[in-house]
Amino acid sequence: MVKAKKKPFEEIKQAIEGYTRVLNIGCGGCVSVCLAGGQKEVNLLNLQLNAAFSGENKATRVDSFTVERQCNEMFLIDLDKVVPRYDGLMSMACGAGVQLIAERYPDKPIFPAVNTIAVGVDRQIGIYEERCRACGECVLGYTGGICPITRCAKGLFNGPCGGTNKGICEIGNEIPCAWQDIYERLKEQNRVDDILKIKTAMQWQNQTRRMIVQDEYAGRYEDKK
Amino acid sequence: MYDLVRGPLVWVAFTVFIVGTVYQVVRFYSLSRKNPQFRLIKPTGGPPKKEDPPAEPVLTFGQRLRLSIAGTNPVMTTVTTVFHVLLVLTPFFVLGHNVLWDLAWGISPPSFSEAFTDVLTIIVIAGGVYFLCRRLFMARVRAISSTYDFVILAIATAPFITGFLAYRNIFDYDTVILLHMLAGEIMLVAIPFTKLVHMPFFFINRFLLVHENTFGAGGSRIWR
Amino acid sequence: MSESRLAKILKAGQFAFTGELGPPRGSNVDAVREKAKPLIGMVDSVNITDNQTAMVRMSSWAAALIAIQEGLEPNYQMVCRDRNRLAMQADVLGAYAHGIINMLCLSGDHQQFGDHPNAKGVYDIDSIQLIDMVRKMRDEGQFLGGAKIDEPPQMFIGAAANPFAEPFEWRVHRLAKKIEAGADFIQTQCIYNMDKMREWVRQANDMGLADQVYILAGVTPMKSLGMARYMKAKVPGMDVPDDIIKRLQGVDKKKQADEGIKIACEQIEEFKEMQGVAGVHLMAIEWEHRVPEIAELAGVLPRPEV
Amino acid sequence: MSSPKNDNTVNTEAIREVLDTHRAKMKTALRVCAHCSLCAESCFLFHVHDGDPRYMPSHKFINSIGRLYKKKGRIDQEALEEISEIVWRRCVLCTRCYCPLGIDIPEMIALARNICRSQDVYFTWDQLEQEA
Known part of the structure; x- marks a missing residue:
């Protein structure tokens, strides 16, 4: 799922110090799973912020509220009652959550407390790896289930480039070359043919805001006239 | 009498207490396995960070306590x-x-x-x-x-x-x-x-198992 | 526009000899002219690098135009790192309009190596897709998007190959993909490991690839033992065998440069005879002034008239 | 809550099959739980619902997987509906509940969700919409 990482404390503090009452909104979705923005992180951050502000004799105080998911307005209904009490909002959700809150409360300034990093996998507790860049045109089917956009530093579709060094990417000492891995895996599966063909220029789908309409549900929203 | x-x-x-407890511990070990060693490869690739942000505030003991279960209950x-x-x-x-x-x-x-x-x-x-x-x-x-x-x-x-x-x-x-x-x-x-088995399992779960709330180094074992 | 000199040489079956020129990190025109002068009459075409090692330099096509003024035939390099498909096609048109008729299509070094490591690498298309795009522009007279081109650019399309990077057995297949995409000629990575090069060329011959494309073997004379060690350890995709290092170690420090040139000349001699190799691409890095000497020693002078 | 099923019967065999997948862990978790309620505050849904005990992580796992285990999977349709209500609606699997005894409650809820799936009982978005 979406993986995020808390912003540096100072950055968060500076963003909200001009406001007196700030509501820090946590999210029970992806950011909770990746230990970045669940209720626990909200409480921790608020404790630190409030301690810092009172230490500096600043009036700013931060309260907490965590919702199921910030990416669906249905889960924001409970917020309607509390938000009017605050002059600033802070969200620990991914960028999508922050924006939906901003959309719902257009008169309230909102500040993100995390940086949304990637669509990734859980490696160990607290360690996550990016696995998808949401390009919108999945090619994993012919690359042995290894994403060339995410894993190849140059996002090549006809790799590997000449910089690959004994299976290691040219940019780092220990990052495995995605295309070496793709080749090895396809060879193992007797599918090297898949990459012998030239993969033509990518039809990028992530250049404008995309609207996803699941076919089964499209009918509901079509013009009835 | x-x-x-x-x-x-x-x-x-x-005897029942000792054998039973040992049995529980042995059973746990047989039903769990060592968490595979994960070597964190610090990605040397990728763009360099702008500059090091100021250090994160260190939690005082009091703050830690307030955030823990002792703070809520x-x-x-x-x-x-x-x-x-x-x-x-x-x-x-x-x-x-x-x-x-x-x-x-x-x-x-x-x-x-x-x-x-x-x-x-x-x-x-x-x-x-x-x-x-x-x-x-x-x-x-x-x-x-x-x-x-x-x-x-x-x-x-x-x-x-x-x-x-x-x-x-x-x-x-x-x-x-x-x-x-x-x-x-x-x-x-x-x-x-019985439920009192939580006595040995408190130590097993909180010290041995890999979990978000494990004490110490983060545990070493996971269930099979 | 007429066919390029490089194309004519290769098509005539002459042994081609190309050079390289790195544009300056500034708008110093004289610096380009200075570097160009020693190459005149020595090479069939000169590669003008494109933000080489991801460092900002005078743009490749601009330096290429200066090279033309000096009487050189440029080989315009283009990397996929800095431009998207629109900018690339626009540059191809503009370059061709100004008389640039060879180009070399590359992925480019990753931006992290250069002086703007936080730049967003574009890589909209990769090198093979770039080759395919330029071929489509030339042969089908269409942009990548399908629209018709008013006067398609008749580029002589080059591609790079690295015979040494892993997986080795895949390398020749990647060469085949580049040929299929439309490459007319290939310039290889700097060659030091001759055994591997021979094997790669043999594979290319076996697959009939050497007949479909002109392969120019990349040669870079070692300037010093330090350079050899650096290339072995630090430069991605470089294969410097120990005997090269040993040979340079074996001579006096002041003689290392001469020894490096000697090694290069021996390589060129072998390439002249090697079936499937159509020429040599001499990358004398920041050594443009010694190209005449190397060309002389390598016995590739005078350059044939075509 | 659950999607409508045609026959209204519970497939006990399928439930048992899922129960067996994590039997040791599940048994231990259920036995170790001291019913102390200290997990309550760690669940944000418990907060949001003004301390409703039904949102306590332990309550949720005892009444879902605990019930299934105790009954060895022999539950009726009504019980299944209740369980699915718990695991689909009262838990979002944010995976952050705290147990002083170290029980992995989210995994237990996930197991119960598996069981629901084995009975063709899924989260139904539409119902949520109707309620809202």
């Missing part, structure tokens, strides 16, 4: 900690118990004064009463309580209650001391095979 409870049953109880945390520590410790330092050790094995471990033990016993019983009240009157605890929970509470506190009664010679001493011994034996037997 008295001889049975004082003699063979003690050994049976200790201070009373319960205190009571349960004291209760559990005393529950395990007190029996080792009861003079009467240690006299028995002396008689059987010729060893005389250090003992608390009887008056002090009495205080500890009262604290444990008070803890038991607190748990009972929680279970009876707190909605959230009542919601997950069943008869079984009351029985377990009774098993855990019975040795202390009977010990307390025996020390003060309330009711018939012989009967009470018999009950005391029985209660202790029941508790020992119960530990590995």
